[in-house]
Amino acid sequence: MARVEQIYTQCPVCRYVFRASRITTYATVGREADLCPKFPGRLSDGSRIIQSEVTMCPACSFAARGDFDEIDPSGPELYGLEERLKEDGLLRVFRASPPPWLAFHAAEICGQERALPTRELGDLCLRASWVCRKEGESPFESTFQLRAVRYFIRALKEEALAGRELAITTYLVGELNRRLGNHREALNWYVNAGRVVEEDPALAWLDRLIRDQTKLAREQAA
Numbered sequence: 001m002a003r004v005e006q007i008y009t010q011c012p013v014c015r016y017v018f019r020a021s022r023i024t025t026y027a028t029v030g031r032e033a034d035l036c037p038k039f040p041g042r043l044s045d046g047s048r049i050i051q052s053e054v055t056m057c058p059a060c061s062f063a064a065r066g067d068f069d070e071i072d073p074s075g076p077e078l079y080g081l082e083e084r085l086k087e088d089g090l091l092r093v094f095r096a097s098p099p100p101w102l103a104f105h106a107a108e109i110c111g112q113e114r115a116l117p118t119r120e121l122g123d124l125c126l127r128a129s130w131v132c133r134k135e136g137e138s139p140f141e142s143t144f145q146l147r148a149v150r151y152f153i154r155a156l157k158e159e160a161l162a163g164r165e166l167a168i169t170t171y172l173v174g175e176l177n178r179r180l181g182n183h184r185e186a187l188n189w190y191v192n193a194g195r196v197v198e199e200d201p202a203l204a205w206l207d208r209l210i211r212d213q214t215k216l217a218r219e220q221a222a
């Protein structure tokens with residue numbers, strides 16, 4: 001059974017104090033091919049567990065992965081965050097009744113403002129796509145998959161990813177492309193990921209996954 005923890009937290013942007021819940025202990029039963037964890041029980045329970053990784057201020061919508069303890073923006077960064085949160089189109093439309101993915105979108109735009117690594121921004125979008133799938137929101141699932149792909153490709157070009165992170169990021173660009181219907185693109189990225197994986201026996205599980213997904217993408221491309 002999942003264990004829920006309630007904590008009081010203060011928003012580092014607007015100083016509003018609110019109660020946030022975090023799911024601390026839970027079981028998983030494997031992963032889907034885009035590495036989305038599978039949880040026992042209903043899909044909506046799994047969605048709630050993934051959602052609880054991101055905290056969002058109910059007053060100004062500032063959001064971040066984990067808790068706000070280490071976050072203390074000031075000066076131009078604080079001003080930039082306030083402006084972004086006020087101006088963002090999706091937040092304006094959806095703030096009154098937030099859909100399950102909204103906190104991830106908020107964490108993504110706040111993360112851009114805080115200059116988080118591109119790989120991390122991609123990870124937020126990937127998680128948002130998992131939540132959308134578990135909640136049956138397919139158009140938004142594709143939107144977030146596409147955003148994740150763009151961030152991951154940029155991270156591969158600009159950030160010094162290595163080892164496991166390099167292999168997984170490359171594989172995910174392939175797998176997300178396959179899910180978006182770009183089978184040829186997917187096949188190219190699986191080949192790139194395969195080259196990284198070859199050198200690391202600890203990544204044998206990923207090597208198997210790449211083989212399976214390559215077969216699937218070939219069938220789908222035909």
Ligand SMILES: [Zn+2]
Pocket residue numbers: 011012013014015016057058059060061062
């Ligand atoms: Zn706030």
